[in-house]
Amino acid sequence: MRSGASFDGRRFKCAAQRNDPSDRPCRGSDGVRRRKENMTKQTIGMIGVGMMGHGIASNIVAAGWPLFYLHHEGNQSTDDLDQAGAKRESDASTLVSKIDILILCVTGSREIKAILTGEDDLVAKLRPGTIVVDCSTGIPSETRRVAERIAAAGCCFVDAAMTRTPAEAKAGRLNLLIGGDLEVVEALTPLLETFSENRFHAGAVGAGQTLKLLHNYVSLGTAVVVAEAAACAAESGIAAEVLVDCLKRGGGYGAALDRMAPFILSKDVSAMRFSNANALKDIGYYQSLVAETGARHEAAKGILAALEWLNHNGHGGRMMPEACDAFREAKMAP
8 A cells, every 4th residue: 555655656765764964855856746746645643633633633634635543532522533534543553553644743742752762662663664743842852862763763754843723723724844854845745735824844853843942932922921911901900902902003913912812801712722831831842942052041031930930820721811810810929
């Protein structure tokens, strides 16, 4: 049914397998274009069918790709996937024995390592030529170490971190921030197009995760600033409608405000279903990244401190917009 990780009946190797240090090994576009033109819909495996992963899986199945997914208690309801033709597997080793491309959509580096190189050592069970696509948010240096293990097993690794929300995942309009061998990324593009609107190839393996952490530092950090401002405004007697209108018409406007404003105005969290616990994780990952570079990160320390307060005071499971109220509750707290 398959020949390695071939897209036109011939197996190809990623840069790490070719001992090619370049992340752009393709010499011209003709070969990649032929692969894409002749590409058959290979069998996809998915681990992580949560708020983001469910939308990804739905779009893959809707586009006609064969899909196996791992059953897990953390998944969203998968009845609709089953009805659309996706196949449920209860064992990861069985799942990877049936697929050509494995998509991972889990919380972060700890979960990726546990799945791929943990007790079950899933890497050792991958079929030669399998492509692993990591859509999670991770620490780039750890991502690169996992990718080396996968390359040593005769497989390829691409990090394709996501931005936007579960609503965009459901609509097939995610942004993907991609790191990996250009030839492999080009060959994956027809699959990635089923669930993304914009794709940014940032460079070699780990570059996608790096770009994601930079993005999330700015976007989540801005959301924390908006939440603190909203709390201060409420305690100062400024009407929520006036605050939001003022910010929208000035320098305070941006995507973070659009996602926080529905809660500020009417306690609606649907525009930003992202927990304070996940925000703490991502900003913690950014701190690890920036520490490795030696760049200053004084503002990041303040954002991290605010998120640590939220998580240490029982707000970790709440969505980020709810920090607007949590910070008001903190006015008498140390």
